[in-house]
Every structure is written in structure tokens, then in C-alpha cells.
Amino acid sequence: xxxxxxxxxxxxxxxxxxxxxxxxxxxxxxxxxxxxxxxxxxxxxxxxxxxxxxxxxxxxxxxxxxx
Numbered sequence: 001x002x003x004x005x006x007x008x009x010x011x012x013x014x015x016x017x018x019x020x021x022x023x024x025x026x027x028x029x030x031x032x033x034x035x036x037x038x039x040x041x042x043x044x045x046x047x048x049x050x051x052x053x054x055x056x057x058x059x060x061x062x063x064x065x066x067x
Contacts, residue, residue, distance in 0.1 A: 013029035
């Protein structure tokens with residue numbers, strides 16, 4: 001008594017069941033996902049820039065350069 005399920009995927013944003021050919025269940029989920037990826041990209045860029053600034057400050061202070 002094995003019950004077969006119809007081929008499906010789950011929405012990348014909310015996890016709802018979608019047809020096998022779709023990635024997102026709605027346009028709202030797709031736009032939310034893109035917004036979330038943009039936010040994560042900006043956070044990562046901010047982390048890189050702030051790390052470089054701190055590294056430069058540490059190097060300047062270790063060389064005895066007056067700020």
C-alpha cells in the first residue's frame with residue numbers, strides 16, 4: 001500500500017508545495033526572496049568594507065602614523 005505523490009517542489013521562500021516546474025509559489029514570494037538576497041549581499045559588502053577599514057587603521061596605528 002504505497003501511495004505515490006505527484007512530482008512537486010517546495011517554494012524557496014515559504015516552503016509551500018509548488019508544481020515541479022516552478023521555483024516559487026507566487027510573485028510575492030519571488031520578490032521577497034530577491035529582496036532578502038539583496039539585503040544579505042549588502043550586509044556582506046558592509047562587512048568586507050568595515051573589515052578593510054579596521055585593518056587599515058590597525059596598520060596605521062602599528063606604524064606609529066599620527067591620525
